Amino acid sequence: MSEKKNTLAIERTFTMIKPDGVERGLIGEILGRFEKRGLKIIALKMVKPSVEHIDNHYPKDDTWIARLGDKGFNCFAEYGLNPKEVMGTDNNLEAGKMVRQWLVDYMIEAPVVAMVIEGIHAIEMVRKITGSTLPNKAEIGTIRGDFSVDSPAAANLNKRSIKNLIHASETKAEAENEIKHWFSEEEIHPDYDRADHAAMF
Ligand code: IDP
Numbered sequence: 001m002s003e004k005k006n007t008l009a010i011e012r013t014f015t016m017i018k019p020d021g022v023e024r025g026l027i028g029e030i031l032g033r034f035e036k037r038g039l040k041i042i043a044l045k046m047v048k049p050s051v052e053h054i055d056n057h058y059p060k061d062d063t064w065i066a067r068l069g070d071k072g073f074n075c076f077a078e079y080g081l082n083p084k085e086v087m088g089t090d091n092n093l094e095a096g097k098m099v100r101q102w103l104v105d106y107m108i109e110a111p112v113v114a115m116v117i118e119g120i121h122a123i124e125m126v127r128k129i130t131g132s133t134l135p136n137k138a139e140i141g142t143i144r145g146d147f148s149v150d151s152p153a154a155a156n157l158n159k160r161s162i163k164n165l166i167h168a169s170e171t172k173a174e175a176e177n178e179i180k181h182w183f184s185e186e187e188i189h190p191d192y193d194r195a196d197h198a199a200m201f
């Protein structure tokens with residue numbers, strides 16, 4: 001007797017290969033890591049985004065921007081660097097605003113590959129495979145840990161974003177907003193079965 005599977009643990013998340021991932025020829029490698037883990041790609045496209053589209057992709061609230069500033073400050077403290085010397089300010093919001101601008105500049109340097117990934121606890125699983133924001137802290141075995149070695153100190157001293165290959169939604173709310181921001185309903189294709197899933201689940 002066939003039973004309908006309970007899909008309560010199935011989530012959707014938004015993921016994007018950033019310009020450096022595309023330019024370095026890592027599209028296939030990155031997609032393969034998600035597919036091999038058992039996650040299902042249900043939407044995929046290459047896009048050259050406008051400044052406006054990227055600006056609206058990243059949050060604009062002060063809390064998020066200050067957190068962006070803090071990521072760098074924490075790293076400077078660890079390496080004995082003075083925030084004022086690196087950023088010209090020790091205010092995390094001011095620093096975050098600069099980082100956000102560098103981030104927008106980075107994200108429009110080349111096309112990106114946007115996708116929607118579906119699977120068990122997909123938001124957390126994709127973040128795990130992606131690794132820490134800061135490649136110098138990312139675990140080996142993660143995409144950022146295996147293919148990059150950038151740090152906020154190196155990036156901020158050169159007034160550029162950290163280049164870390166990939167974006168992945170951090171929360172359910174972020175995933176929902178980002179999927180809507182990048183894909184229409186017609187572009188999302190959940191209606192196929194992965195043959196290996198019959199053996200996996
Ligand atoms: P996430 O990509 O791991 O979710 P967020 O904190 O959301 O990390 O930051 C967005 C992006 O901003 C990062 O992926 C990275 O490219 C860039 N970024 C974050 N912190 C810094 C920094 O201190 N200096 C330069 N770029 C940064």
Ligand code: MG
Nearest residue numbers: 167168169170
């Ligand atoms: Mg984020």
